[in-house]
Amino acid sequence: MSTKMEEKQHIGQLFDRIAGTYDGLNHGLSLNIDRLWRRKTVALMQPAKHVLDVAIGTADLTIEMFRQHKAEQVTGIDLSDQMMAIGQKKISNLQYPISNVQFVHANAQAMPFEDASFDAVTCAFGCRNFSNLDEGLREMYRVLKPGGQVTILEFSYPSNRLVRACYDIYFTRVLPLIGRIVSRDKTAYTYLNKSVKSFCWGEAFVQHLHDAGFSSENFIPLTFGIATIYTAQK
Numbered sequence: 384m385s386t387k388m389e390e391k392q393h394i395g396q397l398f399d400r401i402a403g404t405y406d407g408l409n410h411g412l413s414l415n416i417d418r419l420w421r422r423k424t425v426a427l428m429q430p431a432k433h434v435l436d437v438a439i440g441t442a443d444l445t446i447e448m449f450r451q452h453k454a455e456q457v458t459g460i461d462l463s464d465q466m467m468a469i470g471q472k473k474i475s476n477l478q479y480p481i482s483n484v485q486f487v488h489a490n491a492q493a494m495p496f497e498d499a500s501f502d503a504v505t506c507a508f509g510c511r512n513f514s515n516l517d518e519g520l521r522e523m524y525r526v527l528k529p530g531g532q533v534t535i536l537e538f539s540y541p542s543n544r545l546v547r548a549c550y551d552i553y554f555t556r557v558l559p560l561i562g563r564i565v566s567r568d569k570t571a572y573t574y575l576n577k578s579v580k581s582f583c584w585g586e587a588f589v590q591h592l593h594d595a596g597f598s599s600e601n602f603i604p605l606t607f608g609i610a611t612i613y614t615a616q617k
């Protein structure tokens with residue numbers, strides 16, 4: 384099996400394993416700040432007809448798009464069927480009806496869509512998991528219509544030294560321990576910490592967007608830079 388195929392299976396399986404506890408841990412471990420981050424991300428989106436939500440997971444960003452009337456139709460892709468199954472269930476249990484969300488099992492780095500298929504592309508906490516970030520960003524650019532906007536929410540690393548020290552303790556000690564106990568998965572939340580620390584953020588991430596072809600790139604650090612929203616145009 385090729386390394387790429389193994390990586391793809393590995394990440395899908397990792398999220399399949401933690402899917403049942405993902406939302407609760409996300410909201411609990413971030414003290415619900417992740418909800419505010421998604422809200423702000425969607426607020427920065429231009430309203431669009433058909434949005435591609437890359438790494439849709441349990442669909443929190445997609446649900447927020449409909450809540451804020453930013454999308455008429457969403458196609459979500461992900462490598463984890465379990466994460467998407469939970470997303471689908473959440474959507475069907477909503478008090479307000481949303482019928483126009485399609486979930487597709489697909490790799491962000493090789494999307495099964497024609498060029499220029501979508502009016503906007505979003506991705507929340509997905510890019511960090513790609514085995515090749517540039518491939519994922521190039522695919523986002525390819526499937527986006529000219530003039531369309533990409534909006535990405537991702538963890539980043541705080542610049543303030545004090546915040547950084549607290550962040551390090553939280554991400555290397557507290558979060559893996561609670562994650563391991565609640566999700567009963569030994570590796571998943573250690574992986575989260577490693578994936579955040581080894582990932583790029585701020586100007587460095589913007590450079591990747593630029594290299595993929597995007598222009599008018601912008602970024603907004605959130606909560607001392609623990610997460611960052613990136614926007615850019617095709």
Ligand SMILES: C[S@@+](CC[C@H](N)C(=O)[O-])C[C@H]1O[C@@H](n2cnc3c(N)ncnc32)[C@H](O)[C@@H]1O
Nearest residue numbers: 398438439440461462463466490491507508512
């Ligand atoms: C941390 S979750 C984020 C889910 C959701 N967007 C959210 O805001 O909660 C990351 C998701 O990315 C998916 N993922 C990772 N690599 C992927 C890839 N190459 N293609 C598609 N989905 C991928 C995982 O399966 C997982 O559901």
